[in-house]
Amino acid sequence: MATDATATILTAEPDLRVPSTRRTMRIGRVVRQNPLGVFGIMVTLMMIVCAIFAPIIAPYDPQKVGVGPTSIGPTSDHLFGTDDLGRDMFSRVVYGARISLTVGFTSVIFGTLVATMLGIFSGYVGGQLDNFIQRVVDTAIAFPALLLLLILSAILGPSLRTLIIAVGIAIIPGVTRVVRGAVLSERNNQYVEAARALGASTPRILFRHIAPNIVALSIIIMTNLLGAVILAEAALSFLGLGIPSSVTWGQDVDFARDAYPINVSQAFFPGLAIALTVLGFNLLGDSLRDIFDPRLRGRL
Numbered sequence: 573m574a575t576d577a578t579a580t581i582l583t584a585e586p587d588l589r590v591p592s593t594r595r596t597m598r599i600g601r602v603v604r605q606n607p608l609g610v611f612g613i614m615v616t617l618m619m620i621v622c623a624i625f626a627p628i629i630a631p632y633d634p635q636k637v638g639v640g641p642t643s644i645g646p647t648s649d650h651l652f653g654t655d656d657l658g659r660d661m662f663s664r665v666v667y668g669a670r671i672s673l674t675v676g677f678t679s680v681i682f683g684t685l686v687a688t689m690l691g692i693f694s695g696y697v698g699g700q701l702d703n704f705i706q707r708v709v710d711t712a713i714a715f716p717a718l719l720l721l722l723i724l725s726a727i728l729g730p731s732l733r734t735l736i737i738a739v740g741i742a743i744i745p746g747v748t749r750v751v752r753g754a755v756l757s758e759r760n761n762q763y764v765e766a767a768r769a770l771g772a773s774t775p776r777i778l779f780r781h782i783a784p785n786i787v788a789l790s791i792i793i794m795t796n797l798l799g800a801v802i803l804a805e806a807a808l809s810f811l812g813l814g815i816p817s818s819v820t821w822g823q824d825v826d827f828a829r830d831a832y833p834i835n836v837s838q839a840f841f842p843g844l845a846i847a848l849t850v851l852g853f854n855l856l857g858d859s860l861r862d863i864f865d866p867r868l869r870g871r872l
Contacts, residue, residue: 609859615852619845623669630663634819643835653837655827661838665845668821671814672849675735675805676798683740684747684794688786691751692778696759706752712745721804725813732815735808739801747793754789758782796857799850806846821846 622629632639638658645653652661694705712720724738758764759782767777808814809822821842828839 606859606862608855609862612852612855612857612859615848616856619669619673619849619852622666623673626667626670630660630666632660632663634659634663634667636660643831643833643838645835645837652841653835655824655838656831656835661824661841664819664824665821665841667819668824668842668845669849671732671818671820672802672805672846675732675739676802676853679736679739680743680794680797680801682736683743684790684797686740687744687747688751688783688790690744691748692755692782692786694748695752695755696774696778696782702752705748709745709748713749717742718804718807721808722811722813725808730813730816732818735805735815738808739804742804743797743801747797750793751786751789754786755782758785792857792861795853795860799853799857802853803846803850 636659639660640647640650640654640658642654642658643656644650647653650660650662652665654660655664690705694702720742721738724741725734728734728737764777764781767781772780805814806820806822806825809820810826812826814820814823824842825839825846828835828842831838
């Protein structure tokens with residue numbers, strides 16, 4: 573009898589492998605249906621690894637002059653060749669990921685958080701305050717972004733902090749407009765009306781009910797903005813308004829422009845790093861949009 577009871581209990585125990593198997597199958601289905609997103613994740617992870625482990629990956633000091641012959645193409649000792657001062661280009665490309673990703677992640681997080689707060693507040697409160705905020709946003713959007721970055725960098729002086737602040741401020745208006753539009757559609761939903769009927773305060777409605785429903789949108793916006801921000805950082809470095817005495821991809825492209833004799837690899841590999849990083853973040857952002865979009869979620 574004891575044996576039969578034990579067998580019954582063991583039979584009644586749920587199979588804990590089923591949720592794990594379903595999760596694995598769902599991940600596999602997402603991977604099959606989003607190969608470009610997987611490529612974007614791989615490129616993004618590769619750049620993050622290069623940024624974190626740059627001292628281990630780079631074979632030479634990126635600032636050291638004369639580690640090899642000047643202005644040579646790719647060789648076994650110098651995978652990406654050298655510049656006109658004999659600096660190893662592979663080491664400079666690896667170290668350049670640090671500045672680009674630091675500026676990208678920090679400025680996007682800063683700008684998106686500020687813009688999300690403004691958009692939620694403006695969209696929910698409405699009235700004259702909403703009109704004022706949106707007119708300011710319209711004015712900022714009408715102002716050329718690159719010109720705004722140049723003005724802020726020239727006023728504050730070239731530094732890492734200046735670059736982060738300038739790029740973060742430049743992305744606030746556009747994100748504010750997008751978040752406000754999402755809040756306008758959310759504030760009339762039944763769960764918001766129910767919270768008002770129960771006497772919930774405005775801050776509780778904003779941060780407990782509306783904000784969590786905007787998180788997915790903010791993540792998608794951040795991912796899509798990372799590529800544009802890294803491109804903006806490279807443009808400022810190319811124009812000489814980047815971070816002085818640092819290794820950046822845009823700065824290397826600028827150095828290659830003035831180098832003599834002409835060395836194609838000196839500009840090609842930093843430019844390739846910029847293009848791959850921007851492409852990787854854009855593909856990742858598009859895939860996250862497809863995953864989080866309720867209209868497309870049933871296909872995954």
